[in-house]
Amino acid sequence: xxxxxxxxxxxxxxxxxxxxxxxxxxxxxxxxxxxxxxxxxxxxxxxxxxxxxxxxxxxxxxxxxxxxxxxxxxxxxxxxxxxxxxxxxxxxxxxxxxxxxxxxxxxxxxxxxxxxxxxxxxxxxxxxxxxxxxxxxxxxxxxxxxxxxxxxxxxxxxxxxxxxxxxxxxxxxxxxxxxxxxxxxxxxxxxxxxxxxxxxxxxxxxxxxxxxxxxxxxxxxxxxxxxxxxxxxxxxxxxxxxxxxxxxxxxxxxxxxxxxxxxxxxxxxxxxxxxxxxxxxxxxxxxxxxxxxxxxxxxxxxxxxxxxxxxxxxxxxxxxxxxxxxxxx
Amino acid sequence: xxxxxxxxxxxxxxxxxxxxxxxxxxxxxxxxxxxxxxxxxxxxxxxxxxxxxxxxxxxxxxxxxxxxxxxxxxxxxxxxxxxxxxxxxxxxxxxxxxxxxxxxxxxxxxxxxxxxxxxxxxxxxxxxxxxxxxxxxxxxxxxxxxxxxxxxxxxxxxxxxxxxxxxxxxxxxxxxxxxxxxxxxxxxxxxxxxxxxxxxxxxxxxxxxxxxxxxxxxxxxxxxxxxxxxxxxxxxxxxxxxxxxxxxxxxxxxxxxxxxxxxxxxxxxxxxxxxxxxxxxxxxxxxxxxxxxxxxxxxxxxxxxxxxxxxxxxxxxxxxxxxxxxxxx
DNA sequence: CCTCAATGTGGAACCGGTTACACATATAAA
DNA sequence: TTTATATGTGTAACCGGTTCCACATTGAGG
Numbered sequence: 265x266x267x268x269x270x271x272x273x274x275x276x277x278x279x280x281x282x283x284x285x286x287x288x289x290x291x292x293x294x295x296x297x298x299x300x301x302x303x304x305x306x307x308x309x310x311x312x313x314x315x316x317x318x319x320x321x322x323x324x325x326x327x328x329x330x331x332x333x334x335x336x337x338x339x340x341x342x343x344x345x346x347x348x349x350x351x352x353x354x355x356x357x358x359x360x361x362x363x364x365x366x367x368x369x370x371x372x373x374x375x376x377x378x379x380x381x382x383x384x385x386x387x388x389x390x391x392x393x394x395x396x397x398x399x400x401x402x403x404x405x406x407x408x409x410x411x412x413x414x415x416x417x418x419x420x421x422x423x424x425x426x427x428x429x430x431x432x433x434x435x436x437x438x439x440x441x442x443x444x445x446x447x448x449x450x451x452x453x454x455x456x457x458x459x460x461x462x463x464x465x466x467x468x469x470x471x472x473x474x475x476x477x478x479x480x481x482x483x484x485x486x487x488x489x490x491x492x493x494x495x496x497x498x499x500x501x502x503x504x505x506x507x508x509x510x511x512x513x514x515x516x517x518x519x520x521x522x523x524x525x526x527x528x529x530x531x532x533x534x535x536x537x538x539x540x541x542x543x544x545x546x547x548x549x550x551x552x553x554x555x556x557x558x559x560x561x562x563x564x565x566x567x568x569x570x571x572x573x574x575x576x577x578x579x580x581x582x583x584x585x586x587x588x589x590x591x592x593x
Numbered sequence: 594x595x596x597x598x599x600x601x602x603x604x605x606x607x608x609x610x611x612x613x614x615x616x617x618x619x620x621x622x623x624x625x626x627x628x629x630x631x632x633x634x635x636x637x638x639x640x641x642x643x644x645x646x647x648x649x650x651x652x653x654x655x656x657x658x659x660x661x662x663x664x665x666x667x668x669x670x671x672x673x674x675x676x677x678x679x680x681x682x683x684x685x686x687x688x689x690x691x692x693x694x695x696x697x698x699x700x701x702x703x704x705x706x707x708x709x710x711x712x713x714x715x716x717x718x719x720x721x722x723x724x725x726x727x728x729x730x731x732x733x734x735x736x737x738x739x740x741x742x743x744x745x746x747x748x749x750x751x752x753x754x755x756x757x758x759x760x761x762x763x764x765x766x767x768x769x770x771x772x773x774x775x776x777x778x779x780x781x782x783x784x785x786x787x788x789x790x791x792x793x794x795x796x797x798x799x800x801x802x803x804x805x806x807x808x809x810x811x812x813x814x815x816x817x818x819x820x821x822x823x824x825x826x827x828x829x830x831x832x833x834x835x836x837x838x839x840x841x842x843x844x845x846x847x848x849x850x851x852x853x854x855x856x857x858x859x860x861x862x863x864x865x866x867x868x869x870x871x872x873x874x875x876x877x878x879x880x881x882x883x884x885x886x887x888x889x890x891x892x893x894x895x896x897x898x899x900x901x902x903x904x905x906x907x908x909x910x911x912x913x914x915x916x917x918x919x920x921x922x
Numbered sequence: 923c924c925t926c927a928a929t930g931t932g933g934a935a936c937c938g939g940t941t942a943c944a945c946a947t948a949t950a951a952a
Numbered sequence: 953t954t955t956a957t958a959t960g961t962g963t964a965a966c967c968g969g970t971t972c973c974a975c976a977t978t979g980a981g982g
Contacts, residue, residue, distance in 0.1 A: 313706040315968035376643040478862040533807040644938035
């Protein structure tokens, strides 16, 4: 690998001049510029980002911390982040936290050790010192923390919508699947749903789950129909469990949506391809990723950001696991 | 952020000694060690990886390049890589290539600029100079290149198995979905399938697709049943299209597997949760990721590696989109 | 013709680590 | 007692960039 000194020698100038050419700073005579550019080309020189980063105490790297890329919601988010970052010449150091504080902390630390200029994190503990003490901008994604920069969608509202739509479509024996305790958005959704149910005076059952994993989802679906066989409406904590519930319902010979209606959450890409396709509360994951990246970049570049917390819309996405409701008025 | 000089001053020793303590190299008196360790703790010192990386010309970073994290097969792979790397204190710079050579090249370049010590790449052009000229180890994942380190599974064999199982279960009007031309494993699978079909003298139809995207998958499924409505067996190029085909078949009122059998490829996590659940040719994605990471680490650490190309088994994973075949013998 | 600002360039310090080397001391072997 | 070896520590160069500052040259304005 050629260094800046090689280029300087080859072009017959000083390293300072080469640096000026590369960074387009200060004065450089046109002829000199050309000489340097030729040398750069001939030596296939590319600047060493590490050396740069050391002096500037800033890299072109950002840290991205997500709970688990294996959950289909997160790749969408990640992809949004990546595309926006890529477009702005930032690269990503990536880690899965498994919603585990130690892993989180370790990752944040190595992010810092690698001079990242910003962090996007999906954490349940934004108020933790790990984040508070960071002196680089952090954007919380799919999570909120009051007044700290974040991009999220309103889980509570989503839960409410799910419950309302479920009710307006006639289900009365509703089972709500309560996502893992330590996952904030899961709890928000649950709260939103039971807000509405309680207000309307509708009794409901709850199935508590402890992870979002594919393998366990089936277990909870089984548990649901064993404990509450007369359920005629399921509000799931995300599309994975919703899919498992759908699978189990069909296995039991129930008709969906006639016997049981199901509403999921997230709108992962596969939801449309299920049969019947899954009605769900959509979060615009890809756009959320992009928005978070864009917000972080603004923060990094010290631009004045008026809107530090961006709430994205949740939308009821009607498909075939819910009954059609006749239009009136 | 405290630097090594701060620690040295605080402990009343030289930076060299601090460095020796941190890296456990050379001789350090027990008492000195303790003083230094105390100072490190008190100052919350963590070494700056960038400075390290600059001097050593080696970081603890590796580059991971995957086509598209949005395709559910890749998160499994990525997770395997991450877990293994994490366990060995390596971090990941991540990028999506979209199977696009320019993006690939750009990413590889920034990997190099950031002093990564190794690269794991899923590329269709392993023989490209981009990789040939790298002076750090590269492991190809989900792709082969003769004699270069790689972890993959035998797509051709997978295609053969799919075709055999399809035939042994009685389908005779088979449509093979041919994955995108530029994606090697897709072509291998296709070749494997038509090898068997041709050998057996079975006529078959082909649907050519040009991407693995969720949104387009539905289009090809529709095209399939429009062009070849009498199809009684579909060999899909991966589980995404298989899912779309299943969805479309059911929509058309076909019985699966009675009227149409479907075999997918990959065994993405959702396959079990479809109804009927998807029969597929499984690749052990997570294990492949781990294996690739483990191989790369060996290469990085200059260990003698006897087996540089690791072929993982493809296994016929029988579920409910294929008919049961009676056991004999 | 003189002055001053704009233009152009290079030397060297600096970022925060690692390590070669020099030097000192303690210990064991001869 | 001498010598070789193991142990312990510090100084300074180095990694490959960036940037401050000093210095030279040019041209415009007075």
